[in-house]
Amino acid sequence: MIKKIYYFLLLFGNYIAKKSKVLYNYLERRIDMEKAKVYFTDFRARPGYNLLQKLERLIKTAGIQNIDFENKYVAIKIHFGEPGNLAYLRPNYAKVVADVVKELGGKPFLTDCNTLYVGGRKNAIDHLNTAYVNGFSPFSTGCHVIIADGLKGTDEAYVNIDGEYIKTAKIGRAIMDADIVISLNHFKGHEGTGFGGAIKNIGMGCGSRAGKMEMHSSGKPHVILDKCRRCKQCIKICAHGAISYNEDGKAVIDHNKCVGCGRCIGICNFDAIKSPNDESADILNRKMAEYALAVVKDRPQFHISLICDVSPNCDCHAENDAPIVPNVGMLASFDMVALDKACADLVNKQEVFKNSNLGENISKNIEGHDHFHINHPDTNWESQIEHGQKIGLGSKEYELIVIK
Numbered sequence: 299m300i301k302k303i304y305y306f307l308l309l310f311g312n313y314i315a316k317k318s319k320v321l322y323n324y325l326e327r328r329i330d331m332e333k334a335k336v337y338f339t340d341f342r343a344r345p346g347y348n349l350l351q352k353l354e355r356l357i358k359t360a361g362i363q364n365i366d367f368e369n370k371y372v373a374i375k376i377h378f379g380e381p382g383n384l385a386y387l388r389p390n391y392a393k394v395v396a397d398v399v400k401e402l403g404g405k406p407f408l409t410d411c412n413t414l415y416v417g418g419r420k421n422a423i424d425h426l427n428t429a430y431v432n433g434f435s436p437f438s439t440g441c442h443v444i445i446a447d448g449l450k451g452t453d454e455a456y457v458n459i460d461g462e463y464i465k466t467a468k469i470g471r472a473i474m475d476a477d478i479v480i481s482l483n484h485f486k487g488h489e490g491t492g493f494g495g496a497i498k499n500i501g502m503g504c505g506s507r508a509g510k511m512e513m514h515s516s517g518k519p520h521v522i523l524d525k526c527r528r529c530k531q532c533i534k535i536c537a538h539g540a541i542s543y544n545e546d547g548k549a550v551i552d553h554n555k556c557v558g559c560g561r562c563i564g565i566c567n568f569d570a571i572k573s574p575n576d577e578s579a580d581i582l583n584r585k586m587a588e589y590a591l592a593v594v595k596d597r598p599q600f601h602i603s604l605i606c607d608v609s610p611n612c613d614c615h616a617e618n619d620a621p622i623v624p625n626v627g628m629l630a631s632f633d634m635v636a637l638d639k640a641c642a643d644l645v646n647k648q649e650v651f652k653n654s655n656l657g658e659n660i661s662k663n664i665e666g667h668d669h670f671h672i673n674h675p676d677t678n679w680e681s682q683i684e685h686g687q688k689i690g691l692g693s694k695e696y697e698l699i700v701i702k
Contacts, residue, residue, distance in 0.1 A: 334636035334693045335360070338644075339701045340627040341606065353394045353628055357602060359701055360630035365478060365598045367404030373446070373476035374399070374408050375499055377484060377613050378429040381418040385607040385618035387484045389433040395482055395602065396441040404478065406441045408434055410503055411470040412451035413614065414510040416569045422449045446470025451507030451564040452535075457592040461689065463585045467592035468509035468560075479594055481634065483603040485641045487610040487622060487656075490514075491583055492670045492679025494612055495641055496601045496634035497686055501590035508560030511573040513585040518556045518574070519563055521549045525570035532562040532571065583682035590634065591691045601634045603641050610655035610673050622656035622673060623648035635692025639683050645669055 337360040339352050374395055379386030392408055399406040408429075412420055419425040422445040429435075429443050436442050447453050447470035455474035457467045473479065481499045488494040491502075502513060511519065526548040533541045533549070540555035541562065549570070551562070563571045577585070605626035609618045626644050631637040646668045650657050656673045659666075666672035670679050687694050 332693075333695045333697045334631060334633035335699055336629055336631040336633070336636050336640040336696045337699045337701055338627055338629050338640070341625050349628075350390055350394050353391060353602075354398060356628055356701055357395065357398060357600070357630050360600075361632070362398060362600050362630070363402055365402075365600060367399055367402040367478065370404050370477035371475065372399050372404040372406040372478045372480060373473050374406050374441070374480045374482055375473070375503055376408055376410060376434075376482045377499065377503065378408075378410055378419065378425070378434050378443075379432045380614050380616050381428055381431065382616040383613050383618045385484065385486065385609040386432060386613045387482065387604055389435075389438045391604065392434065392441075392482060393439045395480060396439055399480070400440070406480075407472075407476075408439060408441060408443045409446045409470070409473060409476075411447040411473070411505060411510075412445060412507055412564075414507050414514065414563065414573060415614070417614070417616065419614075420507075420569075421451065444472045446472035446504065447506040452561050454506035454508065459588060459592045459595070461588035461591070463581065464512065464588040464592070467589050468506045468512065469504050469589070469593055470506050473504050473593060476597075478598045478600075480599070481601045481603075483601065484607070484613060485603045485605045485638075485645070486608050486613065487670060487673045488612045488677070489610075489674050490579060490612075490677065491586065491682060492579075492674060492677035493638075493642060493645075495603055495638040497587055497590050497638050497682050497691070500593050500601075500634065501586035501588070504593045505589050506560075507564045509589060511560040511563060512558065513582060513589060514577055515558075515573045516577050516581070518553050518558045519551060519560060519571050520574070521551055522570050522572060523548050525568050527568050527570070529567070531565050531567070535561045535565045537561075579677050580681040583678070584685040587682050587686040587691055588689060590686070591689055594634075594691075599634070600630070600632055601637050602628070602630045603637055604628050605641055605644060608645060620651065620654045622651060622654040622669065624651070631696070633692040633696070635683060635686040635694055636696035637692075638686075639694045640696050640698055642668075642670065642679060642683075
């Protein structure tokens with residue numbers, strides 16, 4: 299609200315600038331003071347000062363110690379990587395963050411929610427196995443891993459936000475039980491949202507399986523009859539009487555009764571129930587921003603992003619294509635919108651690797667106004683930034699503070 303008043307006064311000040319240049323300059327300085335602070339350090343290291351030490355210095359300089367961690371449960375939201383993908387963040391970085399939290403008196407745990415799609419993280423058992431195989435164990439990170447939405451992705455908390463697109467968000471319960479939320483993000487390209495950063499890690503990543511369906515889809519789930527095993531578990535979980543059986547004993551969903559809660563997707567052990575995934579890119583991004591707001595509102599938050607191994611697609615893929623740009627650095631901020639905007643700006647300033655998806659698209663004369671749009675022309679990353687600012691998630695106006 300204060301910032302909006304300053305902007306109004308700035309416009310008025312522009313009108314009277316000829317008569318009061320001093321007032322105009324004062325208001326301009328006040329707006330600069332309102333910019334979110336984003337702290338940055340590059341990946342250069344020297345003997346006696348390694349990258350893990352640089353990360354610790356970065357987050358402490360950014361002010362993480364200003365949060366009261368004493369005896370607080372701290373959810374460190376991270377992507378554990380899909381089996382076969384090697385672009386995810388190394389667990390060494392997670393240990394730095396966990397150690398700082400413990401030093402400040404907190405009780406950290408690494409967390410993520412189960413995936414909507416079929417893969418190595420669709421239930422808590424597979425998800426934990428994937429996390430351990432990829433190096434995220436209590437021995438390597440100094441804290442435990444908790445899959446926030448439970449065994450089948452149905453352990454969720456309902457958070458009322460009354461947003462433009464989301465009225466009640468479905469968030470992994472363990473994340474909502476935490477006192478403090480920290481995001482540790484691998485910043486990279488994404489085939490649906492343009493890029494994946496803090497907003498996606500928190501918004502999409504903290505949604506339960508039903509929450510992820512709500513963000514990805516404007517429709518309701520359907521049954522793939524060839525995969526249905528007639529186990530009848532889905533009818534037990536449906537609270538709306540929307541599931542019945544055809545003459546072959548296989549499940550069918552009545553969309554007139556279905557409310558789209560997605561719990562049947564989580565309960566099916568045979569991947570026979572699917573979401574339509576038919577939402578537009580802009581609405582997907584806006585829903586994601588509203589989910590992020592549901593996670594962090596009224597709680598202390600802190601966000602860290604590493605721009606390294608910038609693959610063209612999400613770490614949810616079972617492979618990682620060659621990076622599209624060089625490694626850039628590490629960033630931290632209390633404002634996730636400003637952090638994502640700063641990361642996007644830095645990536646767009648980088649030279650493109652020719653032997654990459656982005657390089658190939660440029661050679662094919664695929665048009666776009668920046669690296670992310672050329673990488674995936676059907677995406678629009680700006681919509682998550684704009685909507686995030688609109689709903690009060692953060693500000694796209696930032697000051698980049700460089701730390702050596």
